[in-house]
Amino acid sequence: MTDATRETIVQLLSHMRDGKEVRDYLNRFARLDQSRxxxxxxxxxxxxxxxxxxxxxxxxxxxxxxxxxxxxxxxxQLDTALSDAGIxxxxxxxxxxxxxxxxxxxxxxxxxxxxxIVDAIRACGGQAASVPTGVFMAECLDESVYGRVGxxxxxxxxxxxxxxxxxxxxxxACLGETGDGKLVNxxxxxxxxxxxxxxxxxxxxxxxxxxGLLDDKGEIISTLNLASDRDRLMSADWITGGxxxxxDQIQALLDDxxxxxxxxxxxxxxxxxxxxxxxxxxxxxxxxxxxxxxxRRADLxxxxxxxxxxxxFGRPPVAGYRDTVAFERLFVTENYRxxxxxxxxxxxxxxxxxxxxxxxxxxxxxxxxxxxxxxxAPQLYWRSKTANPVNSFYFQECDGAAKTGQWTVFWRxxxxxxxxxxxxxxxxxxxxxxxxxx
Ligand code: ARG
Numbered sequence: 001m002t003d004a005t006r007e008t009i010v011q012l013l014s015h016m017r018d019g020k021e022v023r024d025y026l027n028r029f030a031r032l033d034q035s036r037x038x039x040x041x042x043x044x045x046x047x048x049x050x051x052x053x054x055x056x057x058x059x060x061x062x063x064x065x066x067x068x069x070x071x072x073x074x075x076x077q078l079d080t081a082l083s084d085a086g087i088x089x090x091x092x093x094x095x096x097x098x099x100x101x102x103x104x105x106x107x108x109x110x111x112x113x114x115x116x117i118v119d120a121i122r123a124c125g126g127q128a129a130s131v132p133t134g135v136f137m138a139e140c141l142d143e144s145v146y147g148r149v150g151x152x153x154x155x156x157x158x159x160x161x162x163x164x165x166x167x168x169x170x171x172x173a174c175l176g177e178t179g180d181g182k183l184v185n186x187x188x189x190x191x192x193x194x195x196x197x198x199x200x201x202x203x204x205x206x207x208x209x210x211x212g213l214l215d216d217k218g219e220i221i222s223t224l225n226l227a228s229d230r231d232r233l234m235s236a237d238w239i240t241g242g243x244x245x246x247x248d249q250i251q252a253l254l255d256d257x258x259x260x261x262x263x264x265x266x267x268x269x270x271x272x273x274x275x276x277x278x279x280x281x282x283x284x285x286x287x288x289x290x291x292x293x294x295x296r297r298a299d300l301x302x303x304x305x306x307x308x309x310x311x312x313f314g315r316p317p318v319a320g321y322r323d324t325v326a327f328e329r330l331f332v333t334e335n336y337r338x339x340x341x342x343x344x345x346x347x348x349x350x351x352x353x354x355x356x357x358x359x360x361x362x363x364x365x366x367x368x369x370x371x372x373x374x375x376x377a378p379q380l381y382w383r384s385k386t387a388n389p390v391n392s393f394y395f396q397e398c399d400g401a402a403k404t405g406q407w408t409v410f411w412r413x414x415x416x417x418x419x420x421x422x423x424x425x426x427x428x429x430x431x432x433x434x435x436x437x438x
Contacts, residue, residue, distance in 0.1 A: 009063055022276045026064060029202070029275070034067040035157070035164045038203040041192045044075040046207050046268060047113050051120045053268035054207065058169055059126030060272060067164045068205070070128075070171045071195060073188030074113040081109035098147040098185045106185055107132075110173040117171050129163035131172045136191055138176030138184050150176040150184030152194035160199075189249055197256045203275070204253055204263045211267030212283035213243065222280065225288035225364070226251055227334075254287040259335060260359050262286045278362070289333035291368050293376070297327050304336040312355040315434040325352060325433075331372040338365040340373040345430075348423060351382035352433065354390070370397070379413035383427050404428035 029037055046054055061068055078096070082089050085105045090097045098106065114132045121128040135157070138150030163170035174191040176184045196204055212220035216238035224233070230251070234244060250263050266274040266282025273281040294300050302322045310316040325343055332339035337360040341353040351373065356366045374380065374397075384391055386408055395401060398410035402424045409424045 021278055025276045026066075030065050032202055035069065035161050036199055036201050037066055038068045038205055039192060039196050039199060039201045040068045040070050040205045040207060041188060042070060042072040042117070042207045043188070043209075044073045044077050044113070045209055047072060047074065047117065048076050049209065050268050051116060052124075055117065055120030055126070056124045057207075057268045057271040058128075059121050059124035061275075062126045062167075062169060067167075068169060069160055069164070069195070069199070069201075070117065070169060071174065071188065071192050072113060072117060072171065073174060074110050077109045077113050078106055081105050092145060095141070095146055095149050095187055096185060097145070098149050100148055103148050103183055103185070107175065107183060110175060114171055114173045121169060121171075127166075127168045129159075129166070129168040129170050131159050131163065131170045133173070133175045133177065133183070134159050135172055136174070136176035136186055136194065138178055138186055140178060140182070140184060148182065148184045150178060150186050152176060152186060152191060155194050155198040157198060193249070193253055193256075196253055200257060200261070202261050204257075204261070205271070205274075206263070206265045207268055207271065208265060209267060211270050211281070212265050213246070213285075221283050224283060224285045226254065226285065227288035227290045229288075250285050251287075254285070257287075259287055259289070259337065286363065288363075289335050289337065289365065291372055292330075292332050292334055293372060294330040294332065300327070300330050301336065305330070305332070305339060305341070308336050308339055308357065309353055309355050309434075310438060312357055313434055315437050318431075318433055318435045321433060326350075329376060331369045331376070333360075333365050333369065338369045340369050342373060342377055345381070345423075345426065349377035349380050350427070351377075351380055354382070374412070377413075379415070381409065381411045381423060381427055383407045383409045383430075 040058070042054060058068060058070065082102060082105055087099065087102050087105060089102065111132045114130050118128040118130045135155060136150075136152045137154035137156065139153045140146075141149050141151050160170045160172070172191075172195070174186040174188045176186045176191075178184060192204070210220075213224065215221050216236070230247065233239060234247065253263060254261065263285040264274050264280065264282050265285070266280075270281035274284075306317055306322065325341070326345070327341070328344045328349065329342040330339060331342070338356040339353070340351060343350050343352040354370070356369075382394070384394060385406055386403060391408060394408075394410050397412065399412045399414065400420070401408050401410045404424060405428060407428045409427045411420060411423070414420060
């Protein structure tokens with residue numbers, strides 16, 4: 001694929017109905033160090049039933065300059081190979097008990113699945129590297145119970161990073177080696193967890209045939225914010241044991257990742273839409289943040305609030321800000337990534353600061369903070385500099401606005417319209433609360 005072709009495809013995509021969205025996601029993903037873009041886990045059933053869909057989705061990502069890292073299982077393939085070889089396998093605690101004589105069969109079957117994926121990607125014009133072993137270091141779990149089943153004890157990223165540097169999609173099988181050189185079978189979800197911990201990717205993607213987590217009506221749950229949705233979901237009467245395990249696994253993955261990372265469960269055919277649109281196609285799971293309402297000055301972490309303000313406006317609050325501001329309430333996410341500081345101008349509620357970290361935009365946090373604010377203060381005034389990009393949001397949310405010098409003053413919920421002009425003058429004349437650019 002030449003750069004020109006790539007550029008043409010990106011251009012075409014950008015002009016689709018959701019073109020701006022697509023372009024923004026492309027830019028966001030392309031800015032990442034590509035070995036940290038995405039870890040994609042593919043189950044054995046997808047390899048068996050939809051390998052062409054899988055390969056074309058992966059090759060497409062490569063075409064637009066992105067480099068996913070693929071980890072695959074091979075449950076059905078192993079079942080067939082082992083039964084053909086006359087080796088019976090049992091499961092204990094969901095893990096496949098692996099007698100030593102099964103290892104050559106497993107190695108053979110997983111390598112075949114691995115090469116099939118690589119070949120399929122190449123057939124779609126993509127470049128891929130087969131990495132069946134050499135990544136996962138492992139320890140035998142308990143050889144007397146499980147046989148040759150290993151838990152990852154470390155990850156060597158050399159082969160993975162070399163493939164990415166060379167413009168190839170690394171395709172990893174879940175085989176590990178113990179310190180004394182024994183080959184062991186690793187559960188694919190455990191392998192993914194170890195790799196994710198080592199790479200700290202922006203996305204972790206599970207490609208399944210169902211294409212997402214299903215609710216009680218069998219419909220795909222579009223988003224899951226663990227901080228706010230987990231308890232309700234886990235205690236629902238329809239949730240299955242398998243789904244609980246899956247959610248616990250995803251929670252554990254996200255707990256090891258930055259808050260900006262997310263997990264998507266989707267299908268090969270829906271992957272592009274999932275990645276490049278806001279609405280996605282599949283289930284997006286985030287760790288999420290709880291929203292706090294702080295009513296007492298002393299409960300507020302002023303240092304964190306000031307650094308949030310400084311980072312999101314590029315300017316720090318003026319000296320003495322925290323001591324003079326007429327504090328009323330702070331609506332803030334638990335990690336201080338988005339906040340609204342409500343103050344009081346005599347008998348009027350005044351929004352003094354609404355700050356959201358750049359990296360946290362698009363997570364729905366600003367919306368949640370805003371909602372808590374206006375629920376608490378239905379009658380509200382605020383102001384912003386005329387060039388502030390947030391103004392289009394403010395214009396949607398306000399009942400009215402007036403431009404006065406460098407300020408636009410907004411209000412909503414005002415019942416006594418007669419006092420608006422005086423309040424607008426008053427708000428516009430408030431002293432500057434941000435200092436010099438940092
Ligand atoms: N494209 C974004 C992402 O990959 C958002 C996906 C939203 N997906 C969803 N199922 N709601 O992070």
